[in-house]
Amino acid sequence: MARHYSETEVVAILDDLDRARLQSFVSAQVVTPVVTPQGPAFTEADVARLQLLCDLSEFYDLRPDSLGMVMSLIDQLNTARGDMRALIQAVASEPDEVRGRIMTYVRRVRVTGQG
Structure with a gap:
């Protein structure tokens, strides 16, 4: 069973996170x-995501609404990596x-930009 963390536990785990910042991340979705x-709880993946959100907002001075766009791009990249x-x-x-034909096709696309 997956571990869930309460808001209090998450704030205690992450040094850069306080309740107000956590609520701003939740509000920004x-x-x-x-x-x-x-009550509301967070998964281990959420805790890692919250750490990344804290880092991004600290290092790059990103607001929660801007973080939404950045996180969407990161999510898309992770999905593409899994698909690849x-x-x-x-x-x-x-x-x-079959692998040989695929490699030949890939090389042709790289060189010509066409399939």
Whole structure:
């Protein structure tokens, strides 16, 4: 079962996070707590995301609304990386002939920019 952290626990874990900042991140919808019988809670992934949000807002002076755009781009990049990893595994499972054709096609696209 996944571990959930209360608002109090998250604020205690992350040095750069206080309740007001946490609420601003939730209000900006850059992190969304899960609803539990005990109240709003955050997953381990949320805690890591909150640390990144704190770092971005501190180092780059980004406001919560700007953080939404940055986090959306990061989420898209992570999705693309996962898709690429799955695609690489799928290609690796194909016979040599198929992998060779795929590599030839990829090289042609890199050189010409056309498929």
